[in-house]
Amino acid sequence: MIPGQIVACWIFLIAFVSGFSVKQAHVAFKGAIKKKPVAFTEPISPEFQKLSKLIVLDAIEDGLEVNFAIESTSLPERAILFLGSQELALDTHYLPQIKGRGQDQSYSFKVAAKEIPSALIYQATQKGESLVASLLLSSERAIDNIFIDLFDLKLGFDKPESLELPKRLGALPEIKHIFNAPPKTAPTVVAQFFSLLVATVSVGLVACWFTTGSVNFEGFPKGCPGGQFLAMMVSIVAMEYVFIKYYLGTSIFGTLWSALYVGLPGLWIGSKFLSNLK
Numbered sequence: 001m002i003p004g005q006i007v008a009c010w011i012f013l014i015a016f017v018s019g020f021s022v023k024q025a026h027v028a029f030k031g032a033i034k035k036k037p038v039a040f041t042e043p044i045s046p047e048f049q050k051l052s053k054l055i056v057l058d059a060i061e062d063g064l065e066v067n068f069a070i071e072s073t074s075l076p077e078r079a080i081l082f083l084g085s086q087e088l089a090l091d092t093h094y095l096p097q098i099k100g101r102g103q104d105q106s107y108s109f110k111v112a113a114k115e116i117p118s119a120l121i122y123q124a125t126q127k128g129e130s131l132v133a134s135l136l137l138s139s140e141r142a143i144d145n146i147f148i149d150l151f152d153l154k155l156g157f158d159k160p161e162s163l164e165l166p167k168r169l170g171a172l173p174e175i176k177h178i179f180n181a182p183p184k185t186a187p188t189v190v191a192q193f194f195s196l197l198v199a200t201v202s203v204g205l206v207a208c209w210f211t212t213g214s215v216n217f218e219g220f221p222k223g224c225p226g227g228q229f230l231a232m233m234v235s236i237v238a239m240e241y242v243f244i245k246y247y248l249g250t251s252i253f254g255t256l257w258s259a260l261y262v263g264l265p266g267l268w269i270g271s272k273f274l275s276n277l278k
Contacts, residue, residue: 020044020137020146021071027055027151030112031062038151044068044135046144051151054130058156063112066133066150071104076137076146081109083116083133083153085123091134092117113155118163125159228273235266 022044029035038055042048057064066081079098084091096107113121116131123129130152138145185191239262246255 020074020076020142020144022068022137022146023071025066025068028065028067029062030064031057031059033058040150044146044148046146046148048146048148048150050149053151054154055133055151056154056156057113060113060157060160063110065111066109066135067106069100069104069106070137074139074142075103075105076142077139078136079107080136081111081133082136083111083120083131085120085129086132087127087129088119088123090119092120113157119166121155122159122163124153124155125157130154228269228276231269232266232273235262235269238262239266
């Protein structure tokens with residue numbers, strides 16, 4: 001390997017292994033009341049500890065800027081500032097304005113209080129929760145990517161009267177289930193009485209038929225094979241049973257298969273029986 005290629009490889013490895021060199025990081029305020037910028041005394045790195053000082057916006061017209069510069073051979077591919085509520089597990093994000101060229105660029109995230117999502121404003125003003133500002137600096141080739149909490153933000157103004165918590169984040173109205181009343185049926189005693197009455201009338205009707213001679217076996221074909229007759233009657237009863245099961249909930253496909261198994265033998269036996277009648 002020639003010396004130039006070795007130097008290029010070493011430069012690439014340094015850019016790959018080293019993290020992002022963040023400098024001059026501070027928070028600047030925008031508003032009617034001038035405030036001194038708050039500087040980050042600790043270097044921005046994966047081990048950064050969140051500022052102990054609370055950042056406050058006193059009016060809804062106020063805003064802030066998170067500014068820093070990056071001096072590195074490998075600039076981050078993603079730079080995002082998050083502002084969110086840990087209680088709601090809800091956040092919003094801001095993209096930076098980047099100035100400069102080459103390996104020295106400045107990043108500026110602008111946060112206006114009136115542009116913060118209404119859910120976060122409601123949570124911060126009504127519930128008194130401090131919003132957490134987090135910073136993401138990452139690149140696919142970098143090892144020491146940065147995702148840290150920068151500071152807590154307090155909104156020191158009252159909630160606007162027209163601002164309400166979005167319904168999707170609040171409790172929904174209670175769903176009251178109204179169950180249908182059970183179907184009304186006749187009392188058991190009445191049902192048994194009518195069943196017994198129908199059975200009595202049916203038996204009496206059959207007995208009357210036999211007594212009056214309306215039903216007799218004199219017209220029954222002579223020389224009829226009893227086995228074939230019995231088999232045909234069983235096939236008819238079986239087919240009726242298949243249709244009863246269908247009306248009780250059996251699927252149409254199951255009914256067709258059962259009808260095929262019962263119908264074909266019954267058709268063959270019935271034809272044999274009828275052909276033997278004299």
